[in-house]
Amino acid sequence: MNRTIRMALTKGRIEKGAVALLEAAGYGCAGLRDKGRRLIVPTDGGEIDVVFAKAADVITYVETGACDIGIVGKDTILENGSSFYEMADLGIGRCRMVLAAPKGSDFFSGYAARRVASKYPKIAADYFSRKQLDVGIIKIEGSVELGPVLGLTDAIVDLVETGKTLAENGLEVVETVCEVSTRLIVNIASLKLRKTEIEEIVGRLNAAKEAGA
Numbered sequence: 001m002n003r004t005i006r007m008a009l010t011k012g013r014i015e016k017g018a019v020a021l022l023e024a025a026g027y028g029c030a031g032l033r034d035k036g037r038r039l040i041v042p043t044d045g046g047e048i049d050v051v052f053a054k055a056a057d058v059i060t061y062v063e064t065g066a067c068d069i070g071i072v073g074k075d076t077i078l079e080n081g082s083s084f085y086e087m088a089d090l091g092i093g094r095c096r097m098v099l100a101a102p103k104g105s106d107f108f109s110g111y112a113a114r115r116v117a118s119k120y121p122k123i124a125a126d127y128f129s130r131k132q133l134d135v136g137i138i139k140i141e142g143s144v145e146l147g148p149v150l151g152l153t154d155a156i157v158d159l160v161e162t163g164k165t166l167a168e169n170g171l172e173v174v175e176t177v178c179e180v181s182t183r184l185i186v187n188i189a190s191l192k193l194r195k196t197e198i199e200e201i202v203g204r205l206n207a208a209k210e211a212g213a
């Protein structure tokens with residue numbers, strides 16, 4: 001018999017919204033909400049084993065087939081991988097990837113070499129390459145806003161939701177790089193081999209989203 005379908009779910013910011021969507025789609029989520037330190041927790045009816053993972057690891061698990069389905073931000077998809085199907089935009093975790101710089105500075109003017117800090121070096125490099133701009137990217141793991149504040153870089157490429165972090169650190173949006181939201185991804189082989197089960201899960205989550213969950 002096939003093992004239970006495994007869904008890798010990005011823990012942290014999008015976890016609550018994703019669990020709420022699963023609940024609205026009819027999957028019992030009491031266990032998921034009360035998971036304690038458990039890393040794999042079944043939905044209450046045992047339909048799905050939910051694997052709680054860091055964002056980039058969700059991609060690894062789905063690309064390799066360790067998990068059949070993943071719930072992950074578009075930012076992580078653009079930065080880390082593409083060998084899977086992106087089946088749905090779940091409409092949660094909405095934010096923007098932006099280029100931001102100190103208020104009043106003119107990032108695009110002049111010919112001096114520019115440096116940009118980002119947790120997303122690939123997204124940043126792709127963005128500047130589309131603009132045919134030679135910009136040095138410095139990878140920072142978090143609180144990327146520190147780059148320009150410390151004088152290390154001229155700007156950042158990072159996620160913005162409310163804009164509060166930028167404003168409180170003297171930065172402003174220069175340009176939007178792309179819109180970001182949470183996506184449902186599926187392993188290529190799983191979609192072939194377990195089509196009915198996976199399509200049911202995708203359908204139920206899409207319906208819950210449409211119903212405004």
Ligand SMILES: Nc1ncnc2c1ncn2[C@@H]1O[C@H](COP(=O)(O)OP(=O)(O)OP(=O)(O)O)[C@@H](O)[C@H]1O
Nearest residue numbers: 011012013014055073074075093094095159160161
């Ligand atoms: N304001 C926001 N800032 C960052 N991510 C957001 C925001 N709003 C939604 N997201 C989404 O939430 C996902 C997870 O973000 P979260 O901050 O929980 O984890 P992380 O930054 O990847 O990891 P960690 O903070 O544990 O190092 C992001 O990949 C993104 O898709």
Ligand SMILES: O=P(O)(O)OC[C@H]1O[C@H](OP(=O)(O)OP(=O)(O)O)[C@H](O)[C@@H]1O
Nearest residue numbers: 142143144158159160161162163164165
């Ligand atoms: O526009 P806002 O609503 O202020 O949100 C944006 C901030 O949230 C994220 O950081 P997070 O809190 O995930 O911490 P991190 O920088 O350590 O990743 C992002 O990197 C920004 O710093």
